Amino acid sequence: MRPPAQGDLLFDRNLADLPAELRWREWMGRVEAAIFAAATPVPREILSLLVGDDCRLDDLIADIQHELADRPYELVFVAGGWRHRTRVRFADAIRAAGGTGSAKPPFEALSEIENLVATAIAYLQPVTRRELSRLIGKELSRDSFARLKRLGLIGAGPRAPARGAPLTYVTTKLFLEVFGLGSLRDLPDIEALEDAGLLEPRPDLAEKVGVDDEFDRVLGLFADDDQEDDEAAPSARFDE
Amino acid sequence: MIAAMDSLEPVAASPKPPRRKRAANAAAPSEKAPVCHILPSWLPRAAQGGDAPPAFAAGAVVFALDQIVRADPAWLEAWRARQALRAAAASARSLRHREDEAALRDAHHLTRPGDDPGPAGKLYRLWRAFSARPTRLAGPCLAALADTLGARAPAGAFDGLTLASDHPDPLAAALAAADACVRGFGVGGGEAAVLAAMAADLVLAHRLGWPRPLPLFFAGAAGRRTPAAEGYARIVREALVCHGQAMDLEGRAARLIAAAAAVRVKGADRGVAALLADDVVAAADLARPDAAALGSDRAARRFLDRLVALGALREMTRRPTFRLYGL
Secondary structure (H helix, E strand, C coil), X not given: CCCHHHCCCCCCCCCCCCCHHHHHXXXXXXXXXXXXXXXXXXXXXHHCCCCCCCCCHHHHHHHHHXXXXXXXXXXXXXXXXEEEEECHHHHHXXXXXXXXXXXXCCHHHCCHHHHHXXXXXXXXXXXXXXXXXXXXXXXCCHHHHHHHHHHXXXXXXXXXXXXXXXXXXXXXXXXXXXXXXXXXXXXXXXXXXXXXXXXXXXXXXXXXXXXXXXXXXXXXXXXXXXXXXXXXXXXXXXCC | XXXXXXHHCCCCCCCCHHHHHHHHHHHCCCCCCCCCCCCCCHHHHHHCCCCCCHHHXXXXXXXXXXXXXHHCCCCHHHHHHHHHHHHHHHHHHHCCCCCCHHHHHHHHHCCCCCXXXXXXXXXXXXXXXXXXCCCCCCHHHHHHXXXXXXXXXXXXXXXXXXXXXXXXXXXXXXXXXXXXXXXXXXXXCHHHHXXXXXXXXXXXXXXXXXXXXXXXXXXXXECCCCCHHHHHHHHHHHHHHHHHHHHHHHHHHHHHHHHHHHCCCCCXXXXXXXXXXXXXXXXXXXXXXXXXXXXXXXXXXXXXXXXXXXXXXXXXXXXXXXXXXXX
């Protein structure tokens, strides 16, 4: 029994009967077609199932990108895989034509605060709502987090070891995809922020075990308000 | 009398033979003579750059490590997990994550099933998975690890893996594999350094015939930037530190097994086995239905706290809650 990822027995990966140049064209066609047809970025291991064992996938993709050089779309590496993307300078044209017309969630409709939250989580993850609120100096409503979570841009991370076991948040693959990042290292200015020490852990912002300070009260933040209704009580799992 | 002596042999001093025997049977069937030997005092000096050629010191320390892995003591998995933690911490520094060892532990142990441990937590899990899978010297394995890291491995980045393993000296072969990996990526930092360290571990494990790799090379320690001789000296020092860890763990494991015999709890043997198999455990880990070791969360916590009170176990976080216990 072959694993399903290996595909059809009749599918010929190696194309040994074709001359080298035709074989290369065929492989290029296959890889581009697979990326074109996929709804999500296609990772390397999937693409390598389409071509022969001796095929250099990076050279192949570079050739495809070269061919697309004068097309309005390009092949980009985002969120750990390859996908087609329209070039940025055609954004206005697409918007004027009434958007993409697909049933995708309306990411351009993120509010300013939701954008801020998603970006801050990307830099500081895993981070709790309280830590972020302390950093920004303003209570961030749970609705922003809930909306981002519903859109699939952020997900649940490890529990913070503080009273009430608040949930931390991390960004998802979809976040990278939507913001056009290959990985978190591609976040703008991340090196400069790190060098300035702004991404270091801050003891004054960190979740404390069982401490409610004045600042939290002003912000309206309390230790037990981060427990989510859909989660089981954390005390069932962690010691008190 | 001689027979009695033989039965006393397994574990170090403890006042009550019958209990000790039971614990030894339950938790550590393979525990015999100590597997860690004290290294001669000239060895650390030689590794620091003494008169002896570095390869001489390297041979001695690699032999010592090899003996431990081959003896397969009960605490081998704890050792492996702890090395994975140290390697992950070095990788986290190389990838410029904020997390230190304690934060990595938290990220792994406080993430509930199905949740995302975050970038650094994923890195630690990657190292754990890497050290848990069989040694296989194949490029695609590492390419899959690269994908998990979110790095794009250029074609041929891992070709050096098989070439380098022809080198007569296993440590030098491992360093050569790391160099080849870094050259393949074209950069010395970030993911390339992590993968180079993994490539080096794989080659070393393959050359020594270990069933699974032991994380010994740390990101940043192997790579193109350091001169070969210096990299070699550094890995010998790392191996010495690793051996020191093993000596320490062996003592702690013996104390734990002896103490667990005094704590008469149902399922104590499973609890001890879980402690010997990982870097740290949370009380909840021992109370999971699948492990079914100690019944309830509360019982597990009482068991662990009792062992801490007996000095046989350490609580690693120094927190009143969310405590993690380990050797």
